[in-house]
Amino acid sequence: MSETLGSFTRAMADAEIQSLHYSVGVLGISGGSLLLLVNGYGSAPGESLISSTALGVLLLIISSLLAYAGVRRSLSPAPLFTCLCLTVSALWCASGLVYILVGEGYVDSTQGLRNAMIPGLAAFTLALLILGVVAVLANEVVLFIIAFTISLACAHQIAGLAEIRFGQGATAANYLLVCFVGTYFGSGRLLSFITHGKLQLPGTGLTDKHGPTQMQGPDSGDVVTVGLVMNLLSASVLACPVLGVVPSLSVGLVPWLWTAGVFQLGVCLLCYRGLDTVSATFYGFMAILRFAEGYSALVGDLTIRPPYSPVPFPAVFAILFFVLALFSFQRSLVDSFYQLFFVAYSIAIAAQPRGFFQGGTQGVQAAIFVATGLMLLVTINNKASPYKVPTGDGLLKALLTRTGGLALRSQDKDFHAPYLGYSRYADAEILGHASSVLAAFAITATVGTEGPLAVLILPWAVVSGGLLQLLCGSVAFARGKTLESAAFIMYGFMWTVWGLTRFGGLYGSTRGFSVAVGLISFMLFNCLVTVAALYLSVAWFAYAFTFQLILISFLLDAVGALPYGYDIGVTIIFGLVSFYCFLANIFNSTFQKPQIPLGAPLIKLGGKGRDNCPHLPSRKATSVLEIAEIMKNGGTCGMPTDTVYVLVAACNRPDAVEKAYKTKQHAGDRPMSLWVSSLQQLEPVRDQINPLLWDLMEAAWPSSISLVIPRAPWMEFFGLKESSKYIGTPTSIAIRNPDCTVATQLISLVGPMAVTSANPTGEADTTHHNQVYAKLGDNVDGVLCDGPSPENIASTVVDCTKIESGNIGFFRVGLIPKSKVLQLFEEVQRKHTHGQTNPGFETDLSDSAGSEREGADETTAEETAAEMDASLDTNSESNDSL
Numbered sequence: 001m002s003e004t005l006g007s008f009t010r011a012m013a014d015a016e017i018q019s020l021h022y023s024v025g026v027l028g029i030s031g032g033s034l035l036l037l038v039n040g041y042g043s044a045p046g047e048s049l050i051s052s053t054a055l056g057v058l059l060l061i062i063s064s065l066l067a068y069a070g071v072r073r074s075l076s077p078a079p080l081f082t083c084l085c086l087t088v089s090a091l092w093c094a095s096g097l098v099y100i101l102v103g104e105g106y107v108d109s110t111q112g113l114r115n116a117m118i119p120g121l122a123a124f125t126l127a128l129l130i131l132g133v134v135a136v137l138a139n140e141v142v143l144f145i146i147a148f149t150i151s152l153a154c155a156h157q158i159a160g161l162a163e164i165r166f167g168q169g170a171t172a173a174n175y176l177l178v179c180f181v182g183t184y185f186g187s188g189r190l191l192s193f194i195t196h197g198k199l200q201l202p203g204t205g206l207t208d209k210h211g212p213t214q215m216q217g218p219d220s221g222d223v224v225t226v227g228l229v230m231n232l233l234s235a236s237v238l239a240c241p242v243l244g245v246v247p248s249l250s251v252g253l254v255p256w257l258w259t260a261g262v263f264q265l266g267v268c269l270l271c272y273r274g275l276d277t278v279s280a281t282f283y284g285f286m287a288i289l290r291f292a293e294g295y296s297a298l299v300g301d302l303t304i305r306p307p308y309s310p311v312p313f314p315a316v317f318a319i320l321f322f323v324l325a326l327f328s329f330q331r332s333l334v335d336s337f338y339q340l341f342f343v344a345y346s347i348a349i350a351a352q353p354r355g356f357f358q359g360g361t362q363g364v365q366a367a368i369f370v371a372t373g374l375m376l377l378v379t380i381n382n383k384a385s386p387y388k389v390p391t392g393d394g395l396l397k398a399l400l401t402r403t404g405g406l407a408l409r410s411q412d413k414d415f416h417a418p419y420l421g422y423s424r425y426a427d428a429e430i431l432g433h434a435s436s437v438l439a440a441f442a443i444t445a446t447v448g449t450e451g452p453l454a455v456l457i458l459p460w461a462v463v464s465g466g467l468l469q470l471l472c473g474s475v476a477f478a479r480g481k482t483l484e485s486a487a488f489i490m491y492g493f494m495w496t497v498w499g500l501t502r503f504g505g506l507y508g509s510t511r512g513f514s515v516a517v518g519l520i521s522f523m524l525f526n527c528l529v530t531v532a533a534l535y536l537s538v539a540w541f542a543y544a545f546t547f548q549l550i551l552i553s554f555l556l557d558a559v560g561a562l563p564y565g566y567d568i569g570v571t572i573i574f575g576l577v578s579f580y581c582f583l584a585n586i587f588n589s590t591f592q593k594p595q596i597p598l599g600a601p602l603i604k605l606g607g608k609g610r611d612n613c614p615h616l617p618s619r620k621a622t623s624v625l626e627i628a629e630i631m632k633n634g635g636t637c638g639m640p641t642d643t644v645y646v647l648v649a650a651c652n653r654p655d656a657v658e659k660a661y662k663t664k665q666h667a668g669d670r671p672m673s674l675w676v677s678s679l680q681q682l683e684p685v686r687d688q689i690n691p692l693l694w695d696l697m698e699a700a701w702p703s704s705i706s707l708v709i710p711r712a713p714w715m716e717f718f719g720l721k722e723s724s725k726y727i728g729t730p731t732s733i734a735i736r737n738p739d740c741t742v743a744t745q746l747i748s749l750v751g752p753m754a755v756t757s758a759n760p761t762g763e764a765d766t767t768h769h770n771q772v773y774a775k776l777g778d779n780v781d782g783v784l785c786d787g788p789s790p791e792n793i794a795s796t797v798v799d800c801t802k803i804e805s806g807n808i809g810f811f812r813v814g815l816i817p818k819s820k821v822l823q824l825f826e827e828v829q830r831k832h833t834h835g836q837t838n839p840g841f842e843t844d845l846s847d848s849a850g851s852e853r854e855g856a857d858e859t860t861a862e863e864t865a866a867e868m869d870a871s872l873d874t875n876s877e878s879n880d881s882l
Helices: 006-042 052-074 079-103 109-137 141-162 169-194 223-241 251-273 277-303 312-328 335-353 359-384 395-403 427-441 458-477 484-501 514-535 539-557 566-590 621-632 654-663 678-686 689-700 713-718 720-726 743-752 769-779 819-834 845-856 861-871
Strands: 591-593 613-615 636-638 646-650 673-675 703-711 732-736 752-755 782-785 796-799 810-811
Touching: 006 141, 006 169, 006 810, 052 251, 079 109, 079 141, 079 223, 079 251, 079 359, 109 141, 109 223, 109 251, 169 689, 223 251, 223 395, 223 636, 251 277, 251 458, 277 312, 277 335, 277 427, 277 458, 312 335, 312 427, 312 678, 335 359, 427 458, 427 484, 427 539, 427 566, 484 514, 484 539, 514 539, 539 566, 566 591, 566 678, 613 621, 613 743, 613 769, 621 636, 621 646, 621 743, 621 782, 636 743, 636 769, 636 810, 646 654, 646 732, 654 720, 654 769, 678 689, 678 713, 689 703, 689 819, 713 720, 743 752, 743 782, 769 810, 796 819, 810 819
Parallel strands: 613 782, 636 782, 673 732, 703 796
Antiparallel strands: 636 646, 646 752, 673 752, 703 732, 796 810
């Protein structure tokens, strides 16, 4: 019985989690529908059953639950369900905020509520209708009923707000249907999850139409449709004033715009998770616009006069959008054409002094509303429906194939592999540098006598320079890019603090010691970043150095000694350097050749260097053969497994085994383990192994199960000689056959291996091939690269030292559940009960081995367990070799 237990367990867990997320999402929609139908049926014209504030808070809670279900489900291919959950979540989040404003008296409960609700409801009516249509094409009946019925509810709510005599009964009736359907389907999925599929209500089963639950590659993100829905929402809000639906932008519309901005930030992050850099950058830009639009509406309502929009940064934004649209052509012609609408939108903002409040800008948004509706229909249809609409995918590749001047870069998983990080995200440097461009040109605008709020600078500096740079720094940290992460996070804090202080009305005329001390602290930190950038590239050094010049201008301004024009000059220089970095990164990530130079490190570190240590892709047979030759010649290598990366040495090269053991710093109490590729490698010593243990090995392997067995003379067969002392303890060893094709192929070529975890003792596990050399340095002679580890959970360690008595124990329960191991052991025992035993077993050898163990050490069972518990790294920080 050689089933792959790890794969089986992961598949079962994925299916159960999918069922749980469906249950949470559908039951959350049912709960919100129940709340709204009760309020609708119980409210009389002009009088609500539930107070506006309470209704808003409850909607926000349910919205958070739906957002959780949608985000969790977005990690697997389910575009319709993900889009539905997040769309309804955004609808109820923004509606809840509007109701809270009404309850607290910031918005009038009659006309003000009407003007605040209709633009947003109109957008969601269309979005949910499109989702319903695609659900029909995709044969998703339940999702069709939910989406179409909520769309009707929004339409009836608009009618009720326009004409109070219409009442809320029709809206409540639609939510009643959603409640019934959602409760039945969600409860059925929850029941199936609780009973592990044993009980399932009719019609509540999930059909897997997308193959494996974990997709890899740039197409794994199904949240781009949510970003389009948020574009539809913003366009509806800004186009309604020019169409006469509402008189003007007001504070009641801010929740819709800022909700769109928050959700688009989430889409940006999830696109990085889906390895889609272009979409992540686009929706990062969208989030900047949404927050700027909402800020303008808020300030315009509070100060009566809308803020003035300086020309430089909307014009720069148009250039950034144009560059992004050009490089989006590699994805599809439709994507590139759609992004050109936002080039026109940015130009319209720059062309009119009051930007978002004037007819030209709002007219462009009306065109964007139509374009976004069509784009949403095409995108969600192509992701979920079998009937595809051509969008010009691969057109650029076909053109470049004919010309031969440019070569597109292959967008495979290795391109976005973590540098030294623990998670799989696309690189965020494109968005980080673009945000620096926007923030730099934003602060070139001067504040007049009307005050800082009268000039539209604050959201551009704080959101683009601050919030988005913090996001980019977090992504860089997840990828293990330490310097880039530190720079983006520090610059994000600087832009946020300076933006709020200088352009948020908090700075005033104050100049003095406190501001200067804060700026000097930032300058000292940036000096460290600038020095570190010398070891990275010329471009990063120029980026950090020119930001230091900006900090100097802030300091001179704080002490009242700023020369005329110095601040404008250095910010423009920094903006141009940032734009070069933005252009170089987006160009180099798109094309294999030629490349825009970023410059080599100005200072290079000494040592052998990673380049002299072969890092070979595991999916190539020649790579496995090359690593095998290194090990046969006495080298130690990093190797992927079914859990984390390990450091391995051939057992027939004692010097390599000793080297691998000593590579582990302070590893005296961390013995190595023995790995085989199959039981065939143990066949020559089969007569020395207990028959019950042999059959357990046969049943359990290959898998993530390590068996701790008594030490015996058969270990000398593998040529360990004196190095055998480094494997196991004086009384026992851990042995394993991993469930990893690459690992078993390498062990088959080299022979049984001594294995230890690829990290210094006490440090976190190595979960990516680039971390192997980073952690172990010149002590590793080669690395077999397979990207991120499939699991971060340790193997299950089973105590088989007393198996002859019919008992096994557990030192650690890891990836394989304890119940599964016990089930296998019971099956093996049952087999022996019926007389099917190992014919090659020699009883006298077993008795002799047992006597030697008793004579060598009178260790009790409890002492052995404690010894092995210490030697097998039961804590998660050092899952040594198991």
